Amino acid sequence: MNRLALVLAAILLASCGDANRAPAGLQGDAARGRIALAQYGCRACHMIPGVTGSKVYVGRPLEDMAKRPIIAGTLANNQANLVRWIRDPQAIDPQTAMPVLGVSERDAVDMSAYLLSH
Ligand code: HEC
Incomplete structure (x- = not known):
């Protein structure tokens, strides 16, 4: 097998995951993000598909x-920006009504994977 075929095979293998896996290019675990x-308590202020x-x-x-x-105006x-916003919206917009909820980096990455694939 030449190098191109190997690369193509790797891409094909990487793309045939289960339905809960985020689309290619996204980091994190969308199923975990939904939880x-x-x-x-994001759902206290936002309607979210599937939650x-x-x-x-x-x-x-x-x-x-x-x-x-554009997000948050x-x-x-x-x-990356979605993760930044979820973790510290007040740093981006001190006037925003969205509170800092103490979301960990990993949880924010997982949430963003879910939001960007639903
Ligand atoms: C107390 C209410 C409240 C809670 C709880 C809350 N948000 Fe928000 N959120 C807002 C408001 C208000 C805005 C609009 C901010 C703006 O546009 O300046 C917003 C904006 C956003 C945006 C940008 C949306 C857009 O249309 O551009 C995202 C993404 C978001 N929130 C995600 C979350 C996530 C994820 C959580 C849970 C970790 C969460 N929010 C919890 C009030 C809340």
């Missing part, structure tokens, strides 16, 4: 996140 979103709760509109529904060019939407 973390519920545990940290049950009542109708709330404090923050916008966190749906179609991957399609948004100021940040370019990419996984």
Whole structure:
């Protein structure tokens, strides 16, 4: 097998995971992220696809996140910025009503993997 075939085989193998795995290029564990979103109480202010709760509109529904060019009105939407926002929204926008919830780096990465794939 030549080098190109090896690379292609590796890509194919890497891409045939289970349905809960985040799309290629995303870090973290989306299934774990879904649980973390519920545990940290994000659902108190945001409706989130696949996470049950009542109708709330404090923050916008966190749906179609991957399609948004900008998050929180100021940040370019990419996984790193989403993690930054989730961990410390007040550092980015001191006026925001979203509190600092003490989310760990790993939990924030997992949450962002879920949000960017749902
Ligand atoms: C007390 C209410 C509250 C809680 C709890 C909360 N948020 Fe927010 N969130 C907000 C508000 C208000 C905004 C809008 C901020 C802005 O645009 O300046 C926001 C914005 C966001 C955004 C940007 C959305 C967009 O449309 O651009 C994301 C992503 C987000 N929150 C994720 C989370 C996650 C993940 C959690 C749980 C760790 C969480 N939020 C918990 C109130 C909350």
